[in-house]
Amino acid sequence: MQYKLNFKGRYKDYSIHSLQRDVISGIVVGIIAIPLGMAFAIASGVKPEYGIYTTIIAGILISLFGGSKYQIGGPTGAFIPILFGIVMTYGYENLLIAGFMAGIILFLMGLFKLGSLIKFIPKPVTIGFTSGIAVIIFVGQIPNFLGLTGVEKHEYFIKNLNEIIASISSINLYSFFTAVVCLITVIYTPKFFPKIPGPLIGLILSTLVASFLYPSHVATIGSTFGDIPSNLPNFKIPDFSLEQIQKLIGPAFVIAMLGSIESLLSAVVADGMTSTKHNSNRELIGQGLANMITPFFGGIPATGAIARTATNIKNGAISPISGVIHGIVVLIILVLFAPYASRIPLASMAPILMIVAWNMSEHHVFLHLLKTKTEDSLVLVVTFLFTVFFNLTLAVEVGLVLAVIIFTKRMSDIMVTTKVLPNPENKQGKVEPQIVTDSHDCPQISIYDVEGPLFFGAAQTFEHSIMNTINYRPKVLLLRMGKVPFIDATGESNLSSIVRNFSKHGIVLISELSTQPKKVLTKTGLSQLIGEDRFFDHTGDAINYALLHLDKDKCLGCKHFTFRECEVLSDASKTTEEQIRSY
Template sequence: MKNHRFTNYALSDVKKDLIAGLTVGIVAIPLGMAFAIASGVKPEYGLYTTIIAGFLVALFGGSRFQVAGPTGAFIPILLAIVLQYGYEDLLIAGLLAGIFLLIMSFIGVSQLIHFVPRSVTIGFTAGIAVIIFSGQIANFFGLTGVEKKEYFHETIMELMAQAHTWNGYSVLLGVIGFVTILSITKFAPRIPVLLFALVVPTIVSVIWLDGRVETIGTAFGGIPKTLPQFALPTITFNKVLELWQPALIIAMLGAIESLLSTVVADEMTHTKHNPKRELFGQGLANIFTPLFGGIPATGAIARTATNIRSGAVSPLSSIFQSGFVLLFLVLLSPYASYIPLAAMAPILMFVAWNMSARKVFAQIARVRSGDAIVLWVTFLLTIFVNLTVAVQVGILLSAVFFLKKMIGELRIKKQKVTAAEVMQFGEATVKYNIQGPLFFGTAKKFEDQFESWIQEDVKTIIMKMEEVSVIDATGEAAIANLLDYAESEHIRIIIKKLPQEPRSFLKKSGLYDKIGADNFYMVKDLT
């Protein structure tokens, strides 16, 4: 794969990439820890993911500006895997997802990702946002004794059961975090808002509230001041059978979010990414990250956009970002022990609010159509069941509505036989204009017309098929059935103006020869 991402790169661009990398690194540190905690694992695993995935995707990916790492979209499915199988199996699922992504890159699945209906992506994205937001309520209110639950309704019931344990100091820190986010976003948007939203409540906690709120140190024992250690997870055939489905969902979700991120980057910079190479880079990242304890990663839209706005020129900016986070891990990670969990909550709630796609959701929901039904079903299944089922049912439901719509696209109308046709085929001739696709979804509708076509006084049936867009194997079988039916009644079938592509399909299937070349009339032959 030839790399065009460093075309016209100059030495002066290194400084721009360095500044952009440092800026993104400042944003990535709190997000990496927050996403890891929300996924049910230790905060350092989010930093490991940020370092390794960010480096590998920058090196092997298909976009100049993509920044990869842990993202909010993965939180529900990763948490479900951790609760059901454990952290070790999460590493296996992540590695399998990386293999799936590599396969996707080689077989060209990058193009198929664009066929996932928007109602499905908006539905599960909004559902994920609700799960992330509700998952931070316990930290925001400082609730104690709260057990992580796999299902949304169980989480709400657990929160209600432990509501009496709320901590006023945690609420105070959470409010300070929100005020910091809203103030900086409105009055100083260039300042790294998430870092300040983490630092300001932490300072307040250290100076005035020491020991009165739960912190990363008290909850997780702090973050080790060491590099991630290589360890190969124990992979068995039974583990693969258990985890291949959630791994495939991780891969699909990662591919969708990664490619969406590169499209956003293309629109912002007027460049063009290589989708196959991008999935290849994401695949490598997700294979190697679990070997060092990291969680699944994908392209992060917000960090990629920050990278571009900060003046990034090439993938070096993401490499610098990884280096900056690595320095933080080695030099400053002990100080992360003082960060209150209540300070993490506003950050993740803010992320959830931004990713909820509120306006688009409302726009689709307002329209009374199949898309609205798919949106609500995907949204509710994401919240109350899981993301795996939601995506599968959403896509299946979209296909059903699509088929229903396509069935209506097949139109069959009786037309007046022209004088030229009467002269050529005789008075006992009828003609039907067939428009639309003739495939497995519409073949039954087509066959239902046969009985009304086959009459005693009819000797020739002309089918004008100029506007037949496609014929598949089921459609071909329906035409063959009509031919057999007509032959039994000694009726001739004429096919008029069939386009080249479906005509070629009939030739390959052998039906063209069975009908007979003299029964096909092109544009110039018969008007």
């Protein structure tokens, strides 16, 4: 018999069976999170226990207050280059302050409903910096994988690469063998035992091999960082000062931006796997709260972890309770088994991070975008290279600016202004560009089909194309704007310039204007300048209005016969308003 628990909202229809599934998934994810938490902390330049503290506290808070039912939060690989750079430049204590400030930024982003803005970051930019981060992580683990000695860590990739090359002769075969054992185990465990976490088995097996066969020949967590304490740290408020806040606002903003992107991408992945929909603003609030509280316990910045979230779902998670249980499991293991974790060789951590880097690189997507050989490929490569050789902040800035420039160019290319006339062979009198010729063009009415967004990138081209082709000063300028979905201030300004110049000797008519452009012209007063009676829903009505406002004398003897009414207008004996209206 299945008993229902009296929950509401995200816990509606929650049952004992649901709790059982959440417990199972929470235990599995908690076990996986332990080696990852320590590895991410070490790679970020801080002690391994800080990664565990983050996994516990941030993991629980993100599950409780976030906007996704299945999100698992904690330290992630994407943060490694950013956090390492902050630690190298400002120190661990200031990293805590930057993390707290990032939490405030994330909280405010959610409070002001900015969660949907993340979707406007182009995919080539996200793939570019993600792949760049993956390269940095992978290369950064080579010293531990090979057991190199005398390798000094630097903030920049190229310096770290030079250190590795200079120290390659100090390779430790014991460390190398330990790393290979762990790597093979992590790769093949899921193939033979899909329900068992590969990273955990890899750590245990390689640690046992090193402990029994050559216990004093490889560097361990304990020998490098000291023993891992078996309890949570005391609550401690970092020392804030106005000067620190000013110098850390930049790093805090980067942490917040990367955290928001990573967490919302993870939530989207969870939505795709479960056919649900997360609340992006609530997710940012949850992420913000977690990053505001975790630093008080020594934890580093956290975000949604895509791989752990996917594992949570695959193991049957039903609700956020699985994420809470995952944090509790990590806490229990910390209390019971912390002394044993100190014996883990650093060489055992390296292959785990290398596999994380390989998986997060999304190499298939990277190669696919590269093969397109389009402007997106350029954005991808530039973002990737700037991430690797400079830093993520500059990479995202350059990538976004480049993407905006390319997007603007594409939109301006879409803007097409074509002179058109009615097709006499079409019963509906449809206007077409090929009808316009030197011998078939009305001297008094110029009709233009405007297509594409009329914005700052295309406005000047639009104005020039109109003004350069009406030098013969026709009486009526008719703009068909049904295919103009959007107009901005620059587009309105250029359109206003056309109207003011043309109105000195003629009239401007506009047909089929869309809702957004119409609102803009109304707000700016341009619609009043044109005349409210000169806006038409149908081009045919606009043409009829134009025919009534021609200089009839100029029509006499005209042989262009552009419109059906032209034969009547050309013949002086038949030119009357009633005859024109009869058509």
